[in-house]
Amino acid sequence: MAETKKRVFFFGDGVAEGYSLGKDLLGGKGHGLHEMTHVGLPVPPGFTITTEVCRYYYEHNRQFPPGLEEEVLENLKKVEKVKGQRFGDPSNPLLVSVRSGAPVSMPGMMDTILNLGLNDKIAEGFAKLTGERSAYDSYRRFLQMFAKVVLKINEEKFARKLDEIKARRAAFLISELQNMGLDVDALTQELDDPKDSKYREVKVEGELLKKVAQLLKIKPNKSALKTKVRELLEGKAKDTDLTTEDLKELVTSFKEIIRQETGDDFPQDPYTQLWMAIKAVFDSWNNPRAIEYRKIEGIPDDLGTACNVVAMVFGNLGDDSGTGVMFTRDPNTGEKRVYGEFLPNAQGEDIVAGIRTPMPLSKIDKTDEDQTSLEEWDLEVYEELLNLADKLEKYYRDMQDIEFTIERRRIWLLQTRRGKRTPRAEVKIAVDMAKENLIDRNEAILRVDPYRFEKVLHPYVDEKKVRERFGYVPKLVHGIPASPGAATGKIVFDPERAHELASAGEDVILVRRETSPEDIKGMAAAKGILTGKGGALSHAAVVARGMGKPAVVGVETVEINEEEGYIKIPAAFNFKGVPITLGEGDVITIDGGSGIIYLGDVPKEEPKLGGEVAELLMWADEVRRGKLGVRANADTPKDARKAREFGAEGIGLARTEHMFFSEDRIRDFRTMILLASRKGERYERAKERIKNYQREDFYGLLKEMDGLPVIIRLLDPPLHEFLPTTDDQIRETARYVGIDEEEIRHLVETTEEANPMLGHRGVRLAITYPDIYAMQVEAVAEAYLKLKEEGYDPKPKIMLPLVGFATEMKAVREIVERTLEKYSLKGNIEVGTMIELPRAALCGDEIALYADFFSFGTNDLTQTTLGFSRDDAGKFLPEYIEKKLLTEDPFKTVDDAVAELVATGTKKGKRQQPDLEVGVCGEHGGDPKSIRKFYKAGVDYVSASPFRVPVARLSAAQAVLGN
């Protein structure tokens, strides 16, 4: 045991014994105080009792370690010396605050005691120095906090007493006003609008107004007067209305409450108070709130808290004193100007408690003519504050959020921490600071949280603003946020109808139980998509993200009746508290970033893709270029254009099956499938037509991405997805293809699968139906030749899905190359594979013998590695996350075991063939945490949906920078 180890660290007057010892030992607050002291910022002196003491305390049945008392007293002496005051000396008393401070921020979870060291005698002495009012104001505050935190007495009793005194004071003030001849009732009944016919004016002017204003401590104008009178009539005097006598009465009453509640007198000895308070701070580490909080946040229980004992400075010494908070930059916009609030003649947490309306720091932030600002209140102090802000930023190299107290025009800093900010401010501050040379560009890149960054790129609902506007938030229900962005529109259930209405200029939200490939047209037409089933990787989610369209999925609590055209939201989930039924045409707003559905058109915050965003991404590109590329998943020229605009360096995945679903095409494709075994002229014609469609698709894509690689994945889904299902469709298909309905039904039945995810799809289809791939390759080859002829530089690559065995890769590559040979293109177009099975990753060396590139399809790889079906996992995944069995949705952030397979496959593949290009094209390719894992796994690029390309660029740079 380190008996002799230092347990208490002094700070004050430029000396900080605990400087650089860190948060683990001193706690966050202590660390900040020592640091600020060290830098020479104005911090009241004090000392920190370390977290080690707290741990000792719990390990020894809540006993302090021997010798602690001496150490504390020694340090208290140092504080006395710096302050020129003595603890417990009525003639010149030192008062202190006792505050907890854990290594990890646990806001509001633990306790604080101010003004400790007061007792009846010292209060008297203190009054001589600061005035009676301030002294008894401090004393009554101390009594209340001490009672609550140390003695565990219900605060309610104190609050009730205070209200009682305030009501009495309010009544007194009203009677005074009446005595002055003011018609109080008439004044409150007076209407505010002078143009209104019912307007009756009560005149309050000149000397009367002045006297009244003085009495009430308000600005001498009528609107201020009316507000104040209304409050007083409700019995609500302010704490500043209280007289010294009122405060003395409170002190007496509070001591009486303590006696009643504890059976003991309030401890008058300051040292007793101090030890009780320190004990209470350590005890607070294990109060139920704190334990619960740590459980939720996953903070270890054995960290312990430090305890800070700091000399009091007083914001409640009169109108030249006060307390405030300040952000060193605007946390909303990121602009470089201080932002905050200030409350004169107040102490500690009065601002947070909201007992009076604080003033802004700067003139410019006033919202109301009657308001004043710190800048106007005391320009000199204001300018000193700006100066301190500057110093803080220079030291911390980040925007700070500080607490300060002004004691008779002198500023004291009581706490500093990194300021919370909006995503937009985060970007601007990072970029600005880099330009100011406070940080370098790499640090600017690392400063921006990529998950928050995404919000900068999409509109979203800001509930605070909605509440400001409506007075309430018309929240209906919560689903899984599947594709960010907010959209408002009329509910439509039928995709066809959605398309119609959208064509007619209506904004619609497509509401479906779930979507399927046939709904694509309706999805494309809608402003947003809402589904009852599915998770983050459901069809709706994947397609919506691909389209950059807001989507909320898996809203399982809502009954969606597509047939009868309504949705029913249970009472439990909506803002009205009664069941709500909505039908086609009713307007809703969805926020795909938060997963919340609102009734009606709620205001949305529009993204402003300003200069700093572009600048940051440019810096990010410089960092990652040549190390981790970013491509996009895009199937259409429109998406490709968007991707290129957003900075994609190619297409990492172009699916070819979505191209088959339009009505004219699916007929021919069905013909091809149904006649595959017997072939014939009709078959050949259908194949030719599909080839022509696909050639045009590929032509468009390749042209849009001129000069950049485009990886075209050949057909992947099982054939039954393309077959007709309804009787009508079967009848129509039978007619079109020219075969029996029975035969179609038979095929539909035999292609049905128990687990289609693990079924006859991908490259397995090419083994059975080599013609389909050959046709697709022909289409690629012809598009390539056409573009070459026109002077373009197309760079298609052909990707085979679901390869598990080197033999498959070899066999199907042969099919592809035989076809390319017909166009003399063998060797011009690379052939690679999607690695989406554990086996493929484990056998990457074998498969690399026949592949020019790998692209990890981490969606399917996650499904197979974890044994999670993306369609079904919704049944238990939420529960898993809620119960902390999983910390993250593995379909959003790639699971470590899957990342391990990516690393294994990459290593084995590149060992076999050092030139092998390796990428990731699963949805994870746009997820920042996943991108980090992929970079570590050694891949060359990630591919994300077009709208996530900027996030991917930033994340890729961060990954390269080692974060």
Added chain:
Amino acid sequence: MAETKKRVFFFGDGVAEGYSLGKDLLGGKGHGLHEMTHVGLPVPPGFTITTEVCRYYYEHNRQFPPGLEEEVLENLKKVEKVKGQRFGDPSNPLLVSVRSGAPVSMPGMMDTILNLGLNDKIAEGFAKLTGERSAYDSYRRFLQMFAKVVLKINEEKFARKLDEIKARRAAFLISELQNMGLDVDALTQELDDPKDSKYREVKVEGELLKKVAQLLKIKPNKSALKTKVRELLEGKAKDTDLTTEDLKELVTSFKEIIRQETGDDFPQDPYTQLWMAIKAVFDSWNNPRAIEYRKIEGIPDDLGTACNVVAMVFGNLGDDSGTGVMFTRDPNTGEKRVYGEFLPNAQGEDIVAGIRTPMPLSKIDKTDEDQTSLEEWDLEVYEELLNLADKLEKYYRDMQDIEFTIERRRIWLLQTRRGKRTPRAEVKIAVDMAKENLIDRNEAILRVDPYRFEKVLHPYVDEKKVRERFGYVPKLVHGIPASPGAATGKIVFDPERAHELASAGEDVILVRRETSPEDIKGMAAAKGILTGKGGALSHAAVVARGMGKPAVVGVETVEINEEEGYIKIPAAFNFKGVPITLGEGDVITIDGGSGIIYLGDVPKEEPKLGGEVAELLMWADEVRRGKLGVRANADTPKDARKAREFGAEGIGLARTEHMFFSEDRIRDFRTMILLASRKGERYERAKERIKNYQREDFYGLLKEMDGLPVIIRLLDPPLHEFLPTTDDQIRETARYVGIDEEEIRHLVETTEEANPMLGHRGVRLAITYPDIYAMQVEAVAEAYLKLKEEGYDPKPKIMLPLVGFATEMKAVREIVERTLEKYSLKGNIEVGTMIELPRAALCGDEIALYADFFSFGTNDLTQTTLGFSRDDAGKFLPEYIEKKLLTEDPFKTVDDAVAELVATGTKKGKRQQPDLEVGVCGEHGGDPKSIRKFYKAGVDYVSASPFRVPVARLSAAQAVLGN
């Protein structure tokens, strides 16, 4: 280039230049000849031209290397010297055979020429030494083979000429008989049964019989005479009937055919013949048959063949000569006695060609009084043959299959190879040889092919015997062999009806499109199972193997109509060649080892579990004990007993869900599921009842396995498997459970899954419904305590299925241990997990923190790793195997990547926790090749279905021995 390298290796007179140079250089046949010569066995002299020459030949545009000619001639001289004859010398000619011989056996794929060195003049000279008949017999044989092999003339022409001459000779003999006064017609019309009223006897006796027999070269009895006369009347004389004149005429005709076909005379120069023949042998390496064969067997094309030139010995020099084949032990039973056939006065491949019926070697093998045997024919020669057999076995330490020729009572060995044998003989020979100290016990263990060993343990259909008995094989159709054994019974489609009929003593075969857990009772009652759908891991297959019951599955070509009660077998697949429709009650036989279905009751070979099998397994156990354990997968006491009988050392997997499907139990289980969220008394009662059932189940299992570990897997399948599906079931369930039908329908719908294999099952259920596992653990605990009380030594272990995350293992282990604590059993019963997801294997170290044991569920691990759904893979797996994309069904023999995951999971798990017991309980646990892989992967035991336990014991020993 190794110009000076030796290319021709001589053997003869005890000298073998190529001894120990191996098959790669000398080919298999050459290697054997050199080896036998070296050992001092009687082999005619000759030489081998190496495979290197063949490779040179193909690399140099079919030219021989320079100097080869000299080398060949030099060696030919050595042969002449040993034989005392000269090649091309009419007065004392050396004749040779020229035979190919590749490093890998390619039976019948390549060519042989005998009697080379003959021409018109030499034939005359040769006739003086051997008699005219033998000389011209040899010459006509040579001409025919040379024409076919070297000159590529269609054999048909020669065969037709031979038939013509034979017909002429037959007609002549018939007329001779008639001349002798024999009533030929009456003789053939005479009935064979003297008791038949229509019997009319033709008398042939005394001197006449003797004369006739001499003419026809038959035994002097009437039945032999009648057989011969019938043949002659059909124009079929035997080659031995031919006269010298006939043979001379054939020689003339054959030379004429050659002239006509080639436009050239037959080459009279022996050296020209020799070089043409050697060239033809090398050319035969690339004949289409050989290329095709190599492709199918995966033999490299660049091995090349050797060419052996060997001095001829003659089996056709008269009745003191002949040719034969001999097995050194009985290849059917394995008994230690020579077995084979011999044909007097014949040459080369006459036995294989079947031109005459050969005689057996030993008296004891005669099937017919009229037959003679080599033993009787020449006892001295026979005994010398026994002596040679003994020498061969001593040298080769295995049963040999040899070709020999007897030239004037002297035996010459022309070839030796390992003798093919039945599975039963394989076991007996291995065990006997170990007892004879020819090999040691380890080698005996390694000698037995475990796949063939399995046949020893199950009845099977031997088509040869069926054909012998019926004259045809009533084959209906072929499916996937899913569970070995053969069974005969009446077709029944309904499991309930199967149970009824079986109870009434009928043998039934349950025929279903596919089976589901509700069919268990019917499956248990049936003698065998036949399904239209599914593969080697379908429900039917797995359950049947578990029951040790024959099953053929995936008979997709057959239409099975359960509703109307018939199956329809297409014409293409059955022995009748017309569509066959069978209904309930029709008898069929199925062979689950071969996958073939037969019409009616066909004879089956019954396994005789003789002493050698038991002995071999005992030896195997000694080898593997402490290195690789063998347990069984068993769910019932009956299976457990069987497993113990077969030598299982515990139960590696007892599934608990099969126990829920009987009618009374499923009701209560449904109640439990349906009331899970609201609980209540009805719920508790149902739970209690199920617990009691399960306790009895476990009690029985544990009692049967007293003292041995029993791993009980808690509930695994998704809940929807247990829910009612038909309207009737739903109505009944609603009544029983006491809730709305609608609610049940709703639950049935919401539990439906797109990919149930990857769905809400296994340990995932325990997260949602912890009560189910708790109830099962209670049942285990109570069974345990009851047995303990009764003085038994139960060793249950609890296994959690489908764990993917350490957090799941931890959370559910807590559920289990909380329950065990209630019985004060925490720590007495181990808790482990099934590793069946790639993630679980990859994170074995993390999971091992909370697991006492691992058991790899390689069925599901194969599905997830390869992305193959066992239910759906039937759509493409057969095609994959056919196209050689896969060499084996990965559901039968574990895939290498899956084995790699087993190794990874084992290594990581044991590194974390060295005491961790690791096993395999997938179906692969009974597959020999897989067992080898698992042993390499480091597992402690494998678990197989009871009937495969013996195979697993043998395979485990082989794995330990490094095979």
